[in-house]
Amino acid sequence: MTVRGQMVRFALVGVVNTGTYYGLYLVLLTWLPYVAAHVVAFLLSMVGSFFLTSYFTYRTRPTWRKFLLFPLTNAANFVVTTSGVYLLVDVLHFGSRYAPLIAAAAAIPITFVVSRVIMLGPDRRRPAEREREPERVHT
Numbered sequence: 657m658t659v660r661g662q663m664v665r666f667a668l669v670g671v672v673n674t675g676t677y678y679g680l681y682l683v684l685l686t687w688l689p690y691v692a693a694h695v696v697a698f699l700l701s702m703v704g705s706f707f708l709t710s711y712f713t714y715r716t717r718p719t720w721r722k723f724l725l726f727p728l729t730n731a732a733n734f735v736v737t738t739s740g741v742y743l744l745v746d747v748l749h750f751g752s753r754y755a756p757l758i759a760a761a762a763a764i765p766i767t768f769v770v771s772r773v774i775m776l777g778p779d780r781r782r783p784a785e786r787e788r789e790p791e792r793v794h795t
Contacts, residue, residue: 657715665713666768669705677701702730714775725774732770736763 680697688696706726710718740759744750
């Protein structure tokens, strides 16, 4: 699969993840306070996003190592969007209403790169374990 194909699939997973989060949030809101509903919905949607990113975006086997590193994609997104909002509003004097949208758009390529490194990074299994599986094809 090409990098362009991975980017398209990454964007689709982002849309599905956002919808999943919001749907879970609304359902959980009927039983939980809004902050608890947000946290639970966020965590559940992140788990779903991990598996979609693994199987659909990069077509790779999920591992515990990747699963534990996957939240770094959200951390990267948070740092870029927060820094971007500050830069746009306080330094460049953009309106605060639209700055988060611009910053979020700027974060997508960075988040993609971080997720790609995590999901397709070096395999740390022993050579004997790797030999038992078919080789991944990267195009």
